[in-house]
Amino acid sequence: TIVLGIESSCDETGVGLVRLDGDGRLELLADEVASSVEQHARFGGVVPEVASRAHLEAMVPTMRRAFEVAGLKLSDVDAIAVTSGPGLAGALLVGVSAAKAYALSLGVPLYGANHLAGHVAADTLEHGPLPSPCLALLVSGGHSQLLRVDDLATRITEIGSTIDDAAGEAYDKVARVLGLPYPGGPPIDRAARRGNPRAIAFPRGLTGPRDAEYDFSFSGLKTAVARWVEARERDGEEVPLDDVAASFQEAVADVLTAKAVRAAERFDIGTMVVSGGVAANSRIKALAAERCAAAGITLRVPKPRLCTDNGAMVAALGAHLVAAGVEPSSLDLSATPGLPVSTVSV
Ligand code: ATP
Ligand code: MG
Ligand code: FE
Numbered sequence: 034t035i036v037l038g039i040e041s042s043c044d045e046t047g048v049g050l051v052r053l054d055g056d057g058r059l060e061l062l063a064d065e066v067a068s069s070v071e072q073h074a075r076f077g078g079v080v081p082e083v084a085s086r087a088h089l090e091a092m093v094p095t096m097r098r099a100f101e102v103a104g105l106k107l108s109d110v111d112a113i114a115v116t117s118g119p120g121l122a123g124a125l126l127v128g129v130s131a132a133k134a135y136a137l138s139l140g141v142p143l144y145g146a147n148h149l150a151g152h153v154a155a156d157t158l159e160h161g162p163l164p165s166p167c168l169a170l171l172v173s174g175g176h177s178q179l180l181r182v183d184d185l186a187t188r189i190t191e192i193g194s195t196i197d198d199a200a201g202e203a204y205d206k207v208a209r210v211l212g213l214p215y216p217g218g219p220p221i222d223r224a225a226r227r228g229n230p231r232a233i234a235f236p237r238g239l240t241g242p243r244d245a246e247y248d249f250s251f252s253g254l255k256t257a258v259a260r261w262v263e264a265r266e267r268d269g270e271e272v273p274l275d276d277v278a279a280s281f282q283e284a285v286a287d288v289l290t291a292k293a294v295r296a297a298e299r300f301d302i303g304t305m306v307v308s309g310g311v312a313a314n315s316r317i318k319a320l321a322a323e324r325c326a327a328a329g330i331t332l333r334v335p336k337p338r339l340c341t342d343n344g345a346m347v348a349a350l351g352a353h354l355v356a357a358g359v360e361p362s363s364l365d366l367s368a369t370p371g372l373p374v375s376t377v378s379v
Contacts, residue, residue: 042120114351
């Protein structure tokens with residue numbers, strides 16, 4: 034069974050092709066991504082209208098490249114999955130419209146797929162089927178959540194989430210404060226490797242005795258970094274960029290991994306998946322590995338290419354939907370910008 038996956042929720046136009054075999058295994062055949070990130074860089078964040086237009090221009094060429102790489106024809110496709118939410122309305126619509134057109138003309142089933150569940154599904158392309166249950170730490174540009182995944186295709190429950198900024202958003206905002214380019218994750222990750230993570234004691238949000246145990250807060254941390262940097266500049270002192278980056282990153286990695294491990298222990302879950310764009314972070318991965326090993330939890334983190342937005346993860350989720358016998362979507366499928374993670378397919 035060949036599943037085509039289409040992603041256009043934010044600023045990446047992604048087309049993936051996956052083969053699902055009889056025993057539920059997935060084989061990645063193509064994963065083509067066109068990003069409009071450079072067009073947004075000077076604004077320090079994604080500009081929705083610019084992203085939509087870029088998707089329109091990139092969709093067909095990206096589709097062609099994917100089929101070329103896989104050595105497949107359109108007529109080889111057995112099912113189509115498309116991100117129908119959450120994301121930017123105009124951006125999502127480009128992918129959803131394309132997917133509907135292909136599904137209608139090819140006469141194959143169409144699945145409206147949840148982008149966040151797709152981030153988790155990405156891991157199955159690299160490490161095989163997920164055991165049930167498993168705990169997912171989903172950390173991306175727009176979300177930071179702890180999820181209990183009983184079945185990737187049908188049963189995902191939110192255990193906790195950020196009450197303000199997402200982890201990726203905090204990286205992007207702190208990068209701006211430090212004069213680093215957008216998106217901020219990769220340059221902060223690099224600077225942090227040269228700095229001292231214990232140089233500055235930045236606050237760990239929501240870790241007090243009365244705070245929600247499995248929720249996150251990154252807005253106070255972002256403000257603390259900005260205040261610290263401003264105070265330095267006001268005093269005419271040089272800002273130790275590498276130390277600020279390392280100390281900020283340590284605060285993020287500490288809270289994320291501590292709460293994730295605590296949740297896994299509390300709910301007696303033996304496997305943890307960390308996914309989403311921020312899972313590409315070297316320190317989060319290292320600290321998660323350390324703490325999971327200490328707690329006897331099996332850790333799975335997909336490679337960075339599969340962590341950030343792509344079409345292969347949507348194809349992977351589509352394959353799980355097909356394998357689970359989930360009802361396909363109707364051809365009046367639309368975009369759902371606020372789709373909750375518990376709705377895996379619509
Ligand atoms: P969502 O998935 O919530 O809709 P999104 O799709 O925009 O949001 P992703 O593409 O999954 O988000 O992730 C992008 C985010 O990942 C950006 O905020 C970026 O700064 C961050 N990021 C990428 N690489 C790293 C890294 N090495 N360390 C930390 N953050 C990173
Ligand atoms: Mg992106
Ligand atoms: Fe994403």
